[in-house]
Amino acid sequence: MNIIVCVKQVQDPEIPPSKFKIDPETKQVIPPAGVPPVISVYDERALEAACRLKDKYKAKIVAITIGTDKASEVIRHAISMGADDGYLLCDPAFESKDSFKTAYILSKAIEKIGAFDLVLCGRQAADWGAGQVGSILGEMLTVPVVSFACDIDVVDTGLRVKRVVSDGYEILEVPMPCLITVSSEVGLPRLPSGMRIMLARKKPIPVWKATDINIEHSLLEKGHEHTEIIGLVVPERKSECEIIKGTPKEAAYEIAERLVSML
Amino acid sequence: MENNHRNVLVFGEVLMGKIVPITLELLAIGRRLADDLGEELYLMLLGEGTGRLGEEAITFGADQVYFSEEKLLNQYNSDLYTHVADSFCRRVLPSVILFGHTDIGCDLAPRLNGRIGGGLSIDCMDLSIDKEKKHLIMRRPVFGGNAIATVISNRVPQMATIRPKTFQPLEKNLSRQGDVIPLEEKIDPSLIKARVVNYIKEEVEGVKLEEAEVVVSGGRGIEDKKNFTLLKELADLLGGAIGATRVACDEGWVPAHLQIGQSGKVVSPKIYIAIGLSGAMAHISGCLGSKYIVAINKDSEANIFNVAHLGFVGDWKEVLPPLIERLRELKGK
Ligand SMILES: Cc1cc2nc3c(=O)[nH]c(=O)nc-3n(C[C@H](O)[C@H](O)[C@H](O)COP(=O)(O)OP(=O)(O)OC[C@H]3O[C@@H](n4cnc5c(N)ncnc54)[C@H](O)[C@@H]3O)c2cc1C
Numbered sequence: 001m002n003i004i005v006c007v008k009q010v011q012d013p014e015i016p017p018s019k020f021k022i023d024p025e026t027k028q029v030i031p032p033a034g035v036p037p038v039i040s041v042y043d044e045r046a047l048e049a050a051c052r053l054k055d056k057y058k059a060k061i062v063a064i065t066i067g068t069d070k071a072s073e074v075i076r077h078a079i080s081m082g083a084d085d086g087y088l089l090c091d092p093a094f095e096s097k098d099s100f101k102t103a104y105i106l107s108k109a110i111e112k113i114g115a116f117d118l119v120l121c122g123r124q125a126a127d128w129g130a131g132q133v134g135s136i137l138g139e140m141l142t143v144p145v146v147s148f149a150c151d152i153d154v155v156d157t158g159l160r161v162k163r164v165v166s167d168g169y170e171i172l173e174v175p176m177p178c179l180i181t182v183s184s185e186v187g188l189p190r191l192p193s194g195m196r197i198m199l200a201r202k203k204p205i206p207v208w209k210a211t212d213i214n215i216e217h218s219l220l221e222k223g224h225e226h227t228e229i230i231g232l233v234v235p236e237r238k239s240e241c242e243i244i245k246g247t248p249k250e251a252a253y254e255i256a257e258r259l260v261s262m263l
Numbered sequence: 264m265e266n267n268h269r270n271v272l273v274f275g276e277v278l279m280g281k282i283v284p285i286t287l288e289l290l291a292i293g294r295r296l297a298d299d300l301g302e303e304l305y306l307m308l309l310g311e312g313t314g315r316l317g318e319e320a321i322t323f324g325a326d327q328v329y330f331s332e333e334k335l336l337n338q339y340n341s342d343l344y345t346h347v348a349d350s351f352c353r354r355v356l357p358s359v360i361l362f363g364h365t366d367i368g369c370d371l372a373p374r375l376n377g378r379i380g381g382g383l384s385i386d387c388m389d390l391s392i393d394k395e396k397k398h399l400i401m402r403r404p405v406f407g408g409n410a411i412a413t414v415i416s417n418r419v420p421q422m423a424t425i426r427p428k429t430f431q432p433l434e435k436n437l438s439r440q441g442d443v444i445p446l447e448e449k450i451d452p453s454l455i456k457a458r459v460v461n462y463i464k465e466e467v468e469g470v471k472l473e474e475a476e477v478v479v480s481g482g483r484g485i486e487d488k489k490n491f492t493l494l495k496e497l498a499d500l501l502g503g504a505i506g507a508t509r510v511a512c513d514e515g516w517v518p519a520h521l522q523i524g525q526s527g528k529v530v531s532p533k534i535y536i537a538i539g540l541s542g543a544m545a546h547i548s549g550c551l552g553s554k555y556i557v558a559i560n561k562d563s564e565a566n567i568f569n570v571a572h573l574g575f576v577g578d579w580k581e582v583l584p585p586l587i588e589r590l591r592e593l594k595g596k
């Protein structure tokens with residue numbers, strides 16, 4: 001089985017909110033100094049889902065990412081988890097927050113990689129969280145799409161997918177090739193072994209520019225974005241928390257009385 | 264934006280023969296947008312029995328209700344719904360489409376967008392119209408709720424998903440007039456690629472999280488599954504339900520369905536008790552609607568104290584037992 005996993009490098013979303021800074025003029029987020037970027041959570045879980053398939057069946061996993069040269073780190077992370085190969089799609093023309101552009105670039109890279117059985121994406125990115133690249137990519141590749149998966153297994157007809165809905169799970173069967181977006185309910189991703197980390201460090205990561213994947217440059221030009229971010233603000237939150245002093249027991253009694261008076 | 268797309272479309276949802284609340288909420292905001300655009304408000308309803316819901320939808324703000332009584336559409340199927348919505352939109356050319364940020368909306372809106380090539384913003388908290396340019400302005404949380412982005416779409420249809428309870432439904436107005444129009448298109452069942460073969464309902468004992476008046480929520484600081492039984496005890500005493508952060512769900516201390524936050528459930532109880540959780544924005548965005556937030560955390564710098572009303576800085580293990588004991592006394596249990 002040939003599996004392609006699309007991953008993204010993002011600013012670490014786990015920094016304390018007080019360290020989160022933006023530039024409202026450029027509508028950009030200012031990365032906190034000294035905090036390295038990370039792989040987006042759901043993408044890491046998509047990799048985990050791919051690796052679980054590879055644990056069980058004969059599978060080849062290829063990871064791709066769009067980003068700056070630093071983003072090769074997420075490909076190395078993918079390889080350390082279990083991916084066989086990876087490509088970095090890096091070109092100044094790729095710079096964009098538009099989901100259609102992102103999906104288009106990914107679709108062209110996938111075309112170049114060749115035949116696939118399964119494409120996995122995270123359900124949304126941990127930064128801008130547009131939540132649609134996977135679905136748009138599926139439409140571009142003209143394959144069936146299943147969203148919010150938490151478990152994937154192989155059956156006669158293709159894949160059996162467990163997907164998360166608000167009050168339970170749906171089980172679906174979908175033929176391959178297909179695209180599946182992965183939700184965090186997959187569970188924690190594996191910790192790479194020292195040996196795989198070594199392997200990932202040595203692995204050459206090919207870089208593909210627009211011309212390498214036959215991209216029509218005109219489609220990447222400004223003005224082709226489907227959506228545009230015209231403002232960015234950090235919501236103001238003023239703290240008015242009343243802190244209870246005293247021993248834990250005194251606090252417990254105080255809280256108990258307040259709760260009872262409110263109910 | 265020069266184009267021939269007009270009118271606001273709400274993608275409606277029906278459950279057990281009734282229009283669900285989120286759809287009425289979308290009709291309310293959709294009505295406002297349509298009025299600001301000087302356009303009409305359409306509603307789409309799919310599945311058997313939807314035709315007779317049309318009149319009611321009109322009393323809640325719709326001008327035209329399109330419905331399909333096709334049996335195949337009784338249950339949500341991603342492939343069929345995407346197809347039906349796509350072919351309808353190509354015919355009717357709406358300028359705006361609104362979806363609930365629900366199981367259906369979160370799946371359908373991105374797929375429809377991929378097929379139709381519009382511009383979609385998910386999880387919107389506010390929508391308005393730029394009356395001069397006649398386009399939709401959408402505001403949505405980004406970076407896990409650390410920032411709010413204002414987004415416009417350069418393409419039509421301009422699409423948005425909106426969280427339940429963001430807007431109030433309109434008062435029912437029996438004098439409103441409108442049309443109820445059947446969709447006659449036959450559906451080809453071979454369009455179904457991904458087939459739902461089973462549905463597993465997560466059983467909840469006691470109060471449902473979304474409906475609970477009191478939610479007791481725990482995070483990494485709770486440390487294990489066993490400790491969560493103490494939180495459950497507290498919740499039971501207060502007639503509430505337990506919730507959790509993603510960390511606690513990931514660790515398997517509680518089922519994934521108890522996750523509260525941006526990528527989990529959104530709750531707005533009377534009282535939210537946050538124990539051993541830091542208050543990451545991605546979590547907070549799921550409970551900001553709570554009337555009263557109580558926080559217990561040993562780190563005085565934790566972000567939860569920026570949103571809580573009442574807090575105690577300390578180890579929850581020393582607070583919870585006397586708290587439970589005292590509540591028992593006060594409630595005479
Ligand atoms: C795209 C995205 C979506 C996300 N969606 C969600 C979501 O929907 N819901 C969600 O919850 N998270 C979500 N997260 C994760 C979120 O960013 C945080 O990682 C998570 O909420 C942190 O969980 P926590 O507070 O339990 O853990 P931590 O942040 O580690 O906090 C633990 C807290 O417990 C306190 N503590 C420890 N021991 C004790 C003790 N004995 N007594 C008192 N206090 C103690 C500590 O001081 C600390 O403040 C999302 C993240 C991303 C990137």
